[in-house]
Structures are given as C-alpha cells and as structure tokens.
Amino acid sequence: MDPEPTNNNNTASASGNPKDESNLKPPSKDPKKKDDKKDEDLSEEDLALKQQLELYVERAQDADQGLQKVALESMRQEIRTSTSSMTSVPKPLKFLRPHYGTLKAYYDTMPDSDLKKLLADILSVLALTMSAEGDRESLKYRLLGSEGDIGSWGHEYVRNLAGEIAQEYSKRVNEEANVDDLIELVEQIVAFHMKHNAEPEAVDLLMEVEFLDLLVKHVDKTNYKRTCLYLTSSARYLPGPDDMSVLDIAYTIYKKFEEFPSALQIALYLDNMQHVKEIFTSCPDLLRKKQFCYILARQGLSFELDEEMCADDEDREALQEIINNTKLSEGYLTLARDIEVMEPKSPEDIYKAHLLDGRASAGASVDSARQNLAATFVNAFVNAGFGQDKLMTVTSEASSGGSSNWLFKNKDHGKASAAASLGMIDLWDVDTGLAQLDKYFHSNDNHVIAGALLGVGIVNCGIKNDCDPALALLADYLDKEDSFVRIGAITGLGFAYAGTQNEQIRDKLTPILGDPKAPLDVIAFTAIALGLVYVGSCNEEVAQAIIFALMDRSESDLGEPLTRLLPLGLGLLYLGKQDSVEATAEVSKTFNEKIRKYCDMTLMSCAYAGTGNVLKVQHFLGQCAQHFEKGETFQGPAVLGIAMVAMAEELGLDMAIRSLEHLLQYGEQNIRKAVPLALGLLCISNPKVHVMDTLSRLSHDADTEVAMAAVISLGLIGAGTNNARIAGMLRNLSSYYYKEANLLFCVRIAQGFVHMGKGLMTLAPYHSERFLLSPTALAGLVVLLHASLDMKAIILGKYHYVLYFVVLAMQPRMLLTVDENLKPLSVPVRVGQAVDVVGQAGRPKTITGFQTHSTPVLLAAGDRAELATEKYLPLSPILEGFVILKENPDYREEA
C-alpha cells in the first residue's frame, strides 16, 4: 500500500545512474568546447538559458558574497519558476546537472553562512535528479538547508523527499539514532500534502515513520473523509497491530469531525464497546443516535444503553427497541409489499418441473418422506419472514388441523424440521410466530415439540425482547428425557441468544456439557449453542466447559461425526479473535490424537476468520498439501479455514479461489469434498460466474460427496438472489439426479437457498460496504459448512435441522429509507456497482452503471446506493439497511 517510495527510487535511479554522470562530467570541467557540439540541437532560447545558468554557477563560486548571493538567488528563481512542469526534467535542472559535482565540492569549502544554506537548498533540489540511489543527498542537503517553505520547490521534490525520509528513518531506527530532525521535516511535508489533496502520500509517510498521531492535527473539514477512507482501506493490508492503530486514528479523526456513523463503524470493526459508548455519549442528536442503533442492530450486537448514553427514559426505550431489531420484520414486509412478492410460493413454484418436460420425475402418487422433507425446507426458506406460505400456515383457521396435514406428511424427525419451519416463515415476527407455534407445544409427539422449540429459537433469531420469551419457553425443556426435545430447546436458545453472551443461558447450558448421562448429540449441540451465544467472546468458563466435555469423550465417541461439533463450538468462542486463541490451542494439543489435529484446524480457522491473514492461509494450504491414506478428517476444516480467513477482502478472496482450484486438482477426496463448500463461503450470496461454472462442473463429479457439496454450494453462492442461471442449473440437476434421493435432496435445498426470501435475502456476513463482519452470521454459516463436511451423517441423517443455522446469516438485502418518525419514506436513489475510489484524485463517482429506483430497493452483492435527490440528507454515509433521512435545510425546490 505504499508504492510511492519505490517510485521515487526508480526515478532517482533512472536519472542518477552512473553512466549518465560519467557522460556528463567531462563538460563540467571544460564546458565551452564540448557544449558547442552538443548544443547544436538546442533552440536559441534554451541556449541562452543554459549560458545564463552556467554563468550563475561560476558566479556562485565567486569570492564576492554579494555576487554569490545574487547568483544563487537567480538560480533559485530559475529553478522555482520551472519546476511546475512534471512531464520532463525541468530545463534549469537539466542544464545544471553538469555542475552538480562542482557545486557540491564548493559547498563543502564554504564557511557556515546563510549563503551556504541557500546553496544547500539548491543542492537539495538538484539532488532530486542527480543523486545516486541510496545516497539520499536531497534529504541531506535539505536538512542542512534553510528549512524554508517546502512546497516552494514543487510537488515532485516533496514526494522525493518523503521517500528518502522513509529510508533514512528506518536506517536510523535500526541504528537507534535520533530522528527528531526527520520528524520535523515530516511535519512540514504532511502539512504540505494535506493541503494539496495528497492525503494518501501523507498517510504513507506517517506510517513509514510510525507517527500517525500527527495526522489528527492536520486533517480538516475538506480532507478528513479522504484521509479516513485511505486509512481504513489500507488497514486491511497491514500486519497487526498496526492495522488497529491505523483504525484508531481513523476513529479519532471521524469523531473529531463528528462523522459519528463512520466512527461507529470503525468502533464496531475494532469490536471496541468503549468507543461505541463514547459515540453515544458525545452525540447529542437523538435522530442520529437512532441511526447508530440501526447500525448496531445490523451488526447483530446486543448492546444495552444506559442513562449516560441517553438520558430520557422514553427515548432510551425507543433506541433500545431499534437495537433489539423489533422493527426488522416490519421493514422487511414493507420491502416485500413494494416489490410485490407477498404472494406465498409453493415448492413446486420453485422446482418449475414443467420446464423439464419428459424428464420430470413421474407422477408421485406416493409421498416420499425425503422429498417432503426437502419441500418443507424449500417452503421455509422461500417464504422466510413473510408470515404466510402454502403448506404450513394455510387453512390454519379453516377446518381443524388443516395445517397439520403437511406436518404429518413428514416422517419422524422430519416433523421436527416441519414444525420448526413455522419459525422460519414467521422469522423476526416474534408475536405471530410464538402464537403459531404455541399449539405444537401441546402435541404428544416429541418430534413435533422439538420442532416447535427450535422454531421459537428461529423466530427470535437476531431479535431481542424484554420479556425474553425464548428463554422462558425453552428453559423448561432443557432437561427433558427425550434427547430430540433437548436438542430442540438447546439449539433454539443458541439461535435466539446468539452473540448476546447471556449468562443465564450459560448457567443453564454448561451443566449439560458435564452431564455424564447426556448423549453425544445433545452435548454436541450444546457446545454449538454455547459457541453461538458466546461467539467471539473468548469466554474462559465456556471454553473450559467445552474442553472438559471433549476430554470426557470416549474413544468411540471421538470417531463420530457429531463429535466434531465440539471443537467447532470451542472455535466459535474465538471467532476472529486471532492471538487470543493461543492458550486454548495449546490445551487442544493434549487432546486425543483422533481429534487433536481437527481441533487445531478448527480453532485456527475460527480465530483468524475474516482477518485476511495471508500467513494463516498459507498454513492451511500447507496442511492440505499432505496426502493421507484415509480417515483423516482435519483437512476439511483446513480447506474451510482458507475460505474463512481469506474472505476478508477482494484480492485475497480471488487468490483463495485460485488456490482452491489447485486443491481440486491435486487434493485427495477428503479435500475435494470440502473445496466446493469453501467456494460457497467465499462467494456467499455473490454468484460470481467463474465460481458458478466451477461448481456446476463439480456438481456432476463422479464422487457423490463432492457433487453434493457442490450442489449445496451452488445454492449458497446464489442464496437469496433468484439468480436465473443458477436456478436453471439446479433445475437441470434435479432431472439429472432424479433417481438419487440424496443428491436430489441437496438439489432441492439448494433451490430453496437460491430463492430464499423470494430473492430479498442475503447470507453474506459482510455488510456496510463489505467493511463489517457480523460474527453471528459467520458463525451460523460455519456451523452449516462444518455439518456439510459429512453430509451423510448429519444433514442426510436425522440432523437435517442444522440447515436452519443459515437463519443466523439471513438478512434482507435492502435499503429502506425512513423519515424522522421512522416511517418508510420513498425517495429516488441510484443503485449501481460500487467503485473503489480510495486514493483517487478529485471527487470520483462512487458507483457505475447505475439505475435510478425509489426506495425501498434491493441491493445485490457489490452494489452501492446513493441518494438521487438533494431534498434529504442521509444520517449514515453508507446506504444499506435502515437509513434515516433528514430534510436538507438548504434544499430549494427547482422552479
């Protein structure tokens, strides 16, 4: 991110290479004779200038100080007036080159005086083109010079100087020498850069000299945005802990200029609750606070406002309500009504079997439990959040048990998923959802009860309620006999309280981990639920409990696919927390060797998820390069780890996609089956064409597990997009695999994903222009992907409800503008592909190929919106999710 110094070096070396000098030196000894030959092609004007300069050089060495001074000043005058041109070496500099050595020699003989300083200034400029690489003579003479206005010598000179300072600085730091004089110079240069729209250069220089704090002094209203933008985007490429300090500076600057929403975003990125509080306390405006709450709600954080942050009780309640996401369902339905997709869709509408004439599966006169289960999931995903569907809620008020018909078209554990699907259909609408689910609590079928419990969790996912209905309803079922019911309650709690770090939940769940009588599946799902509730918290107590549970497993348990959820639960505790995982990772080395490596991979992949840490990616790639006979499972998480770490930013993401292609070619089966899942995570809800093609190819792989993973991943990359191409691929796959029940099930699920929320959803854990990562969303996806590593045992077995873990990542991909009373307000917006404008000059367009819509609008992956009207001012610079609009006081209606 710091190309400038190298550039400078290049120019310096080009002009200052030894060959040039040797050619040019002779004339300096005997100018007149040779110049006549060489200067034949010079115009008259140039010749005059050249002779003039030569005269100055001669005079500058004169004994008479007055004459010297005049000569030097004239020389300076000549140079200054010409440095404005950047296209070529300025003529005075060119003509003075032969005399550089002479002047240098003379300088050394001069006594200290103002004149000497003046000459040092001139030499410093001349060194710009003359000095050999690494000599840093420009800097040397600058320091010896008069320290006058640095900008007077032109921009190029300053840039060159900055480069030399960076080199000198690192040299001096190594020698532990004093750098004060450099810092002084740096301050001048930064001031100059900041004044001249060269913020990136200023930031780069300050990063080199490790003195970013200086920046705060120099930013002003006009340049702080560009500065911070550069800071935040370069932070991604910096090694820790530099990135944190860079972001801290950006936070400070934003706060200084009261750009609170941006400051809040950085605070969230840093996961620094102290900063968040500061923002609330330092912002006096209630409306803006409401916008902060929307941002917090999107991140999925549980955050309690106190009196300090908002003095008024009523206001605080209103703000808390926004953070609790209680209005999410309402906003989502507003969007749905505006786009006119309220009409419920049946699974058949998604399968579109009529487009596959002749190849559609023949008249299904008999119900297939597997197919009905698939239909249950498809129905749940497609109608998620709409509150109505064609299977579960239909005719519920009509004849008795009308809705239960579909429920009982599912077999055994399928009924659990069917009952839970009600939660999905009423997603985010706690009141309706709980009312709908209530009747299933009284069923005499344990599977139905388990499903209802899970449904309560789903419906509460991401929503917080003062009355804590989920905890109240589910707590009673935690110690039931039936392990199905228990898992339902445990997982439900995990969904409802993901990311809250609720201690009540911990107190209720940790004893289960230590319960010697609890079956393995209950323990596994408890670990996951705790991992979700305490995601990214590094909570010692929970970690201990899971570690003990892992150590207590018998040898045979450790071989079970479900056991692998335990390390995952542990890993979730450290999601994105990098080094904090070290202690636990050390402990994990003492585990039984069956699970040790798996645990290590899972912990590492979780801890570095979303960091873009290249070293970790290489570490995982190294793990995948090993070839084993069979039975090694740890490479699966390693492959997923590549995706989890690399998904942080676009460049790393593209590199990871290419690396994964190599794994496909050289990897063993256990790696190959994880690769599609990793691709699915990298491009989640972002159907990139080349990834789509790769997955389409893999979906016909001879190995069924690879094919199944590829099919699921096709669904993931198209999740919530209604992407026609993927939909077509899946349709063809459904006829291709019509006989293979397992694969067909996967195809159906993928179809459900693609049409999730009728195309209004996204699963991407990144939001706010790909800056923030929602830990709960990522956690949900990671659990699903880990479960998909062993499809047969988990998703195709009786634990298919792990598919509901996507609920944690489900968010409407919308922009909903609201007025000051938080009522939807329709305004025109331009929606287009986002353009990277970091470090670009002027005021470049931030979107390209835009279309104008009126809100609410859908935003696709990589889209950015901007207001197309001056009438309102958005309270958040990033137009995503809920954005409050304020009337622009300066707006005048055009006549």
Added chain:
Amino acid sequence: MPTVSVKWQKELYPAVEIDTTQPPYVFKCQLYDLTGVPPERQKIMVKGGILKDDADWSKLGLKEGQKLMMVGTADEIVKAPEKGPVFMEDLPEEEQVVAVGHSAGLFNLGNTCYMNSTMQCLHSVPELKSALIEYPQSGKSNDLDQSSHLLTVATRDLFSELDKNVKPVAPMQFWVVLRKKYPQFGQLHNGSFMQQDAEECWTQILYTLSQALRSPSTSANVDTVKELFGIDLVSRVHCAESGEESIETESVYSLKCHISQEVNHLHEGLKHGLKSELEKASPSLGRSAVYLKDSHINGLPKYLTIQFVRFFWKRESNQKAKILRKVDYPLELDIFDLCSDDLRKKLETPRQMLRDEDGRKAGLKLKEKSSASADIDVKMSDAEGPSNARGESSKTTLGEGSDKNVQLTGVYDLVAVLTHKGRSADSGHYVAWVKQENGKWIQFDDDNPIPQREEDITKLSGGGDWHMAYICMYKARTLPM
C-alpha cells in the same frame, strides 16, 4: 394492587389489575376473559421465566406498569391424523415401481446389452407378459423341448422380476438358459462372452416363445406370438423372362427396412424391402431365372416389428459391416399403402372412423394428437395400472376376444426402439428405448433407466455415431367395435 400491561400477540391490554393476594391462576382467569385463551394454555413471561400457577406474587417483584407478555392460543391442539401417510421409502420394492413410473434396468453380465435391450423391448408388450403368466410352470407339452420350456419359464420370471423391482435386476437365470438353448450366444472371445446381434436374439426368443405359447392345452392351438407379432404377407412372384406368375403367402415376425442410396425414410425402406429379386429354378425355362417378388401385407399384427437392415456381411473384412445412413422414422406410422387390396378394403371403415374422430378432436382444438391413441392409453393404463391385476384384466383384451373387440386401422404408434451404437453388429452397444404406460419414454441402458423426451426418440435415425435405430416396434392403433 399493581396494574400491568399485558401483550398478547399483536395486541396490548393496558392496565390489567393484579390482585397479589390471589394466586396467579386468578390473574390467568382475568386474561382468559380478555383473550379467550384458557388458563392452562397461557404462558406468561416474567423475568425470563414462566409464571407458575402457584407462584408467589411478592417474590416476583412486580412493578407498577410493568409489561408482561403472554403466549398462548386457543387453537386446537394438533393431533396426528388417524392414518398417517404412506411413504415411498417404507414401501416394499414392488410398490415403489408404480411410484417411480418405470420398471427396472438389467445388469450387463458381460457383453449382454443385446439381450438386455431385446428383453426390455419385449417386456413392454403387456399381452406377451400376460400370455407368459398363463404359461404353466411344469406342464410342458410334448412337442416342446426342455430347453425351450426352460427359456420360456425364465422369460416369464424375468418379466415379473422387472415389474417387481426398482433396482436393476441381474438376468442370470435367463442368460444361462438362453445360452443353453442357443449355444451361439455363448461364444467366447479371449475368455469372455462375445457381443451378439440383437436382431438374432430377438428372432430366436420370439421363435421359442411362439413354440412354447402355442401349447394346445390353452385353447384351440392359438399362437399368441403370431397373433401379436405375425405379419401375413401375400406375394406375387413373377418371372419376367417366362411370364410365370404365382401367388405365395407367408407369415413373418418383422418387416425389413432395406437401406439403399435412395432410402431416406422408413416408408421407402419398407417398400423396398417388400420387393425382392430371387433366383430360382423356373419350371418352364428349365433353368434358374430371376423372379421378381412383390409382397403386400395381408394381415396386420397388433405389434409391428420393423428391422432396419443396417448390417451386411462384408466379404473383404470378413465381418458384419454397418450402414450408417440416416433413415427417418415417424412416431406414428401408417402402412395402408403397403397393404394388399383385400386388407385395404377391410381397413377403410375403421380408418374413416379414426379420421372422423381426429377431425372432431381437431375441431375442438384439443391438443391430443388423436383420440384413438388417447383411448388406448387410457385403456391400457386402466388395464395395466395395478401390476397384480394385470393378468386377468388384459386377458380379456387378448386371445380370442382381441380380434373381435377391436379393429385395426393400419395406423401404428411407436412404442419401443432398439438402437445400436458402434460400427459393427458384434461390437458397439445396444440400448432399448421404451415408451412406458404413462406415456414417458425411458432409455434402458443396461442397469440404468434414463428418462427421455419423445422428440429425442426420433433423433435415433442414424447418420452419425450416435445410437441409431435397429429394431422399431410399433403398436397398432385400434378402434373398438
């Protein structure tokens, strides 16, 4: 007495008074009046827990104006239906067949695709199946040799296996018996069985079946196979040199479609095949002379088999070579102009009726191609729907009754195609493409049945290295009397 507000679903009941001296049950009864939810169904959230009926109000620390949430509905409790649905996964395999919509594939036992595809084609003739069911297990007739009997029994068993299974069947027994009866199919090459000509297999099996199913014990010496497949030909044999002329009749099981330079369509090939030159001793000339044989169809079968004469013996290379020429064939074949004058007369009335019906349908703008085919489809599926009832029901449409109940029209619908892919009869791959009772086409590639579209079936006409039709089986379109 504190007052609280109670939230129930989307409604909010402000100012509900709580009498803290009474147990919470009383409060629930208050709510019952408001919401209609019976107290035992009410779940009231208090501090992350549910309010118990016998809880002590004072310990709950209720505040004035606190918001409570009540969950519960008066909805009827869901009960499992008396009779749960039957799932396909739970069904015995033979019942799954109905759900899958087509019968099983056949495993390749080592270059036996010719046999598999032949059997799949023949398996699609329900009348043959029912005739085989009639066939007695032990009571073989005197004029039938043991191996033929065994082959017939094996065929019967194989057919019923196919009907019963969803998963592919290994026709081991049949394969052994077939080799026993026809040792030429047991030829070995490099230690493995050789690929054979499917047409030969087809002919031999039909021959055996015709022998076996002719047993006098059933009824007045009816030859079921002949009735189903036999084509009566009347030929005028004419010698140009001597002017001799004679009429011959014969019965064949298949029509040959000869392929020459001029033949582009099945019809032309058939015409070609019905005219032949033969050299035989002429009684009048006293030497052998060239006779022209011009045949016409005099009796139509229910199933018309057409063989594309794609293979010929190439003397130079000493092997059967293949003609790759593209010969189109229709889904609906009319062979009226190949019939003899007598037969044409007989066909005229039913054909008129068929046309009338077609006209009516077209007038009603119904999309179905013809009523007759639809009729048959309905009838067939009615008759053959449940596999266990198949035997009796189709019996009525068969045997003696069949000729009297229905009239042939000379119009045929394609029901099965046996294709060959490769360059010679003894190599390459044979595949059967069979129309199922539900009207869907299935490609039986050994153990792998693949659904196909009807329009792709006519694309098997040759002219490349793709599968090309070798034997086509058409089913007569009939009219009820």
